[in-house]
Amino acid sequence: MSSSRFGRCSEGVTREISAILGALLLSTALAATSRAESGLCAPWAGEIEPLPTVSDPDPLLAAWAQLRADQLAEVALLLELRSRVLAHRVWRHASCLDPERLGFVRALTRTAPVRWFRPEILGVDEIEVSGGGELPEPVSERSWELGEPIRVVLARTPAPESSPLLLDVTEQIAAAEKALRDARFELALEWVERGRRLLASQGPAREPPHQRVQLEVLAATAEIALGREEAARESLGRALRAQAGLSLDPAVHSPKVVRLLESVRGGDRPPP
Amino acid sequence: MRNAGTALFCAALLACAVLESPMPAAVRVEAVRAAPAVLEWDRAAPPPIHVLLDLTSSMQASRTGGLTYLQAAQQAAGRFLRSLPADADVSLHVLGSATGSACTPAIPVKAPSDSPPGQGLARVAEALYSRSEGSLAGSLEAIARLLRGEERARAGARVLAISDLDGSCQEGGLCDAAAALFSAGADLDLVVIGGAPVPACLDQIGGDEEPPFFAAAPIPPTQADFRVVREERRKGDSRSALGKVGGEAVNVAPGRVRVIVDLDPPVEVGPVELGRNSLLRVRILEVPEGEPRRWEVFVDGADVRGDEGSVP
Numbered sequence: 001m002s003s004s005r006f007g008r009c010s011e012g013v014t015r016e017i018s019a020i021l022g023a024l025l026l027s028t029a030l031a032a033t034s035r036a037e038s039g040l041c042a043p044w045a046g047e048i049e050p051l052p053t054v055s056d057p058d059p060l061l062a063a064w065a066q067l068r069a070d071q072l073a074e075v076a077l078l079l080e081l082r083s084r085v086l087a088h089r090v091w092r093h094a095s096c097l098d099p100e101r102l103g104f105v106r107a108l109t110r111t112a113p114v115r116w117f118r119p120e121i122l123g124v125d126e127i128e129v130s131g132g133g134e135l136p137e138p139v140s141e142r143s144w145e146l147g148e149p150i151r152v153v154l155a156r157t158p159a160p161e162s163s164p165l166l167l168d169v170t171e172q173i174a175a176a177e178k179a180l181r182d183a184r185f186e187l188a189l190e191w192v193e194r195g196r197r198l199l200a201s202q203g204p205a206r207e208p209p210h211q212r213v214q215l216e217v218l219a220a221t222a223e224i225a226l227g228r229e230e231a232a233r234e235s236l237g238r239a240l241r242a243q244a245g246l247s248l249d250p251a252v253h254s255p256k257v258v259r260l261l262e263s264v265r266g267g268d269r270p271p272p
Numbered sequence: 273m274r275n276a277g278t279a280l281f282c283a284a285l286l287a288c289a290v291l292e293s294p295m296p297a298a299v300r301v302e303a304v305r306a307a308p309a310v311l312e313w314d315r316a317a318p319p320p321i322h323v324l325l326d327l328t329s330s331m332q333a334s335r336t337g338g339l340t341y342l343q344a345a346q347q348a349a350g351r352f353l354r355s356l357p358a359d360a361d362v363s364l365h366v367l368g369s370a371t372g373s374a375c376t377p378a379i380p381v382k383a384p385s386d387s388p389p390g391q392g393l394a395r396v397a398e399a400l401y402s403r404s405e406g407s408l409a410g411s412l413e414a415i416a417r418l419l420r421g422e423e424r425a426r427a428g429a430r431v432l433a434i435s436d437l438d439g440s441c442q443e444g445g446l447c448d449a450a451a452a453l454f455s456a457g458a459d460l461d462l463v464v465i466g467g468a469p470v471p472a473c474l475d476q477i478g479g480d481e482e483p484p485f486f487a488a489a490p491i492p493p494t495q496a497d498f499r500v501v502r503e504e505r506r507k508g509d510s511r512s513a514l515g516k517v518g519g520e521a522v523n524v525a526p527g528r529v530r531v532i533v534d535l536d537p538p539v540e541v542g543p544v545e546l547g548r549n550s551l552l553r554v555r556i557l558e559v560p561e562g563e564p565r566r567w568e569v570f571v572d573g574a575d576v577r578g579d580e581g582s583v584p
Contacts, residue, residue, distance in 0.1 A: 044482040048304065060304055060555050067306050067557070075311055079483070082319055083428025084459040092480035113454045114474045116462040121344045123337035146352075146432070146461050150344045182318065184357060 041096035054098045069097040069104075070255075076107065077254045081225070082183040084111040103251035117147030124152050145178075169195050169211045176218045185222040192219040212242040217257065224256050232257070236264045297546035299513065300521035301498045301533055303556045319428040321362040322415050322458075324378055324408070325349045325397055326435035328368035332402040334436060334466055341465040342402060345434045348463055349397040352432065356390035361424070364393040365415065367406040367435075375441035376404045378411035407441040408433065412449035412460070419456040426484045429458040437468040447473035454479065496534045498554075503528035503543045521551065 043051045047068065052061035054069065072094035079087035088111040095104040172195030179188035195215045199207050216239035223232035239246055240261070248258045331342040339347075349364075356362055365378040383392040412433060419425040431453055437446070453460050454477050464470060500513040500522065515522035517533060530542035531554050541554050 040480055042480075060557055063557050064304055064306055071306075078311065079428075083430075083457065085454055085457055086428050086483045088478060089480050089483055092478060093482070096480060108478075112475070113477045114450045114460045114462065116464055116470050116474065118464045118467075118470075119344075119348065121337035121339055121465070123339060146463055150339075150347050152339055152343055152347045182357075184318065187357060 040092070044093065051096055053096070054100075065097040069094045069101070072097070073103070073107075074255045076111075078225075080107075080111060081180055084115075085113045087111045088113050106251055115146075119147050120149040122149045122151040169198050169208075169215070172198060173211065173214050173218065176215070176222075180218060180221060183225075185225045188222040189219060192216075192222070207242075209242040213239045213246055216242070217248065217253070220260065221254060221257050224254065224260065229260070232260055233264050236261050240265055296523040297526045297548065297550045297552065298521040298523050299498075299500045299515065299529070299531060299546075299552045299554070301515060301517045301531065301554045301556070303496070303517050303533075303535075303558050305558045317424060317427070318357075318359065318361055319430055320419070320422070320425055321356065321360060321430045321432070322365060322419075323349055323353065323362065323393070323397075324365045324367060324411055324415065324431065324433040324435075325400075326367045326406075326408060326433070326439070327400055327402045328405050328439055328441075329402055330438040330440070331368070331436055331465070334438075336466065341436050344465050345436075345463075346398045346400075348465075349434055350394040353390040353394035353397060356388075358388040358390070360388075360390050362389050362393060364397060365411060366397070366400055367408060367411050368402050368404050369400045370404050370406075376406050377414060378406060405439065405441045408435050408437065408439055409446045409449040410441070412446070413452050416449065416452035416456040416458065419453070419458055425457060427457075429456070430461070431458045432461045432463065434463040434465065436466040437464055437470065438466070445473075446471050447477065450474055450477045455481070457483070498531055498533040500524045501530045501532060503530060517556075526550070 041051050043049045048061065048064060052058070052065045054062050054065045056062040056065060072090050076087045076090035076094060079090060088108065091104055091107040091111055095101065095108060098104060172191050176188045176191035176195065179185070179191055192215050195211070199212060199215070216235040219235040220232040220239070223229070223235060236257075246261065248261055250258050325345060327342060327345070331345060332340055334341045336344070353362065353364070362383075364381040364383075366381055367378040368376075370376040370379050381393065381396050383389040384395070386392070387395075412431065415431055419429050450460050462470070462474075496517045498515050498517060500515070502512065502525070513522045513524045524546065526546050526548050528543045528545050529552070530540060531544070531552070533539040533541070533554070533556065535556070535558070539556055544552055546552055
């Protein structure tokens with residue numbers, strides 16, 4: 001196929017091109033051999049062998065590699081909600097097909113199979129117990145993100161009953177994100193709902209648009225995962241009302257959410 | 273003499289036939305299928321979580337910020353466990369709390385039945401103290417072995433280890449243990465108490481092994497026929513050549529032709545001008561439902577490309 005493409009070239013140019021092509025083919029073959037030796041980039045079931053890349057000289061194979069990489073990216077984003085390692089394997093395989101794609105490089109960093117943290121040890125907090133009653137549940141029982149400083153609470157005061165557990169919308173957003181990462185979509189929606197109530201209590205004039213956008217995009221992500229597309233459309237509609245020029249980074253957000261956002265922006269309705 | 277005359281007559285007939293019939297062209301159709309990427313996993317079941325808490329003597333002996341490493345580790349483990357949802361599938365493994373020989377493996381601890389597992393295990397983690405030695409790497413490898421035998425861990429698992437990385441019992445390397453966990457499909461989060469260095473090889477753990485629940489059915493080759501239809505038929509010539517996708521090339525007379533491939537929906541390529549002895553190659557990239565199908569046409573070095581939105 002490649003020789004026919006250069007059929008009209010003069011003999012000298014053809015020889016030169018042949019030499020360049022030969023060198024390219026040799027380097028590609030060496031790279032493929034090296035990848036194969038390291039156990040990377042072997043084709044998975046149903047894939048073309050040897051695994052092509054998006055820069056394959058055969059345009060059809062290059063198109064296949066592009067399509068497959070896109071498919072894998074969609075699956076890997078879903079997997080990230082559940083398991084870094086499994087998502088990492090899929091991202092790694094996708095990067096075999098498209099090694100230069102920046103989004104894949106970022107995803108590989110984000111899903112590193114091993115992460116380590118060295119939290120700062122802050123020491124001991126002595127907190128008096130109010131009312132002289134029994135020790136309440138420790139305040140430190142609230143969620144701990146890995147790497148967060150460690151402080152030991154020896155005596156505690158109870159949180160006022162009337163105050164919500166998490167006072168800041170930022171914390172509701174963080175809790176919803178964590179629930180999404182753990183693939184706990186219903187729980188994520190509960191946190192989003194609490195965040196919405198908090199925002200509503202501040203009044204529309206004082207509502208920070210970026211927090212509204214974050215909450216609604218989180219809601220849409222969970223709703224899509226639960227198959228509730230109509231609810232996701234409504235959430236994204238609220239996000240767009242808060243920020244008309246909103247765009248979502250495809251490297252961070254599920255392609256389905258990104259597509260749905262564009263569909264909602266364009267006023268498309270799903271077929272009945 | 274009569275034989276020689278017959279031979280001469282036949283040769284003359286053959287020469288006339290060659291001069292009058294154009295040399296045939298050929299058409300071949302190939303298809304490459306793109307396998308759909310599908311996950312076959314149960315999203316409802318939360319992935320199992322294993323917490324490994326290092327309570328060996330170095331954790332008891334070292335202090336920072338007015339706390340022993342042990343207190344800090346117990347605080348971190350307790351807070352983490354309490355933050356888990358009530359239905360979390362969580363296990364606690366304790367290293368260095370057994371009595372007996374110096375180096376003992378981590379002991380799995382059962383959650384009290386009177387509270388959600390995370391809450392109960394948090395109380396246990398905070399109540400234990402250092403009594404023996406054990407290998408962190410060996411304990412992680414044991415968890416990896418455990419996970420490999422568990423069906424529920426096929427769709428991912430999470431391991432959290434809290435340690436000062438300063439054990440007197442050496443059994444295997446930390447990176448080997450991390451690699452074993454990777455192969456078992458488990459994320460490893462390492463919380464290091466104190467200033468011990470973290471092995472750089474941990475950053476090298478990775479690979480692209482196919483996840484076990486990935487749709488792995490081989491894609492069957494495309495089964496379809498194709499027709500080559502003459503654009504300008506000569507009077508009385510209504511023939512069209514038939515062939516199979518992925519099969520042998522079929523011979524056709526030179527001229528202007530269209531190729532119709534009986535896929536769903538059908539792919540129609542052309543018209544393409546075929547010269548004598550030319551080979552028309554149609555290669556189709558079959559893609560999953562909802563994607564535009566793409567194809568390429570090669571005729572004697574001239575490439576024509578197209579997709580469902582642009583007929584070449």
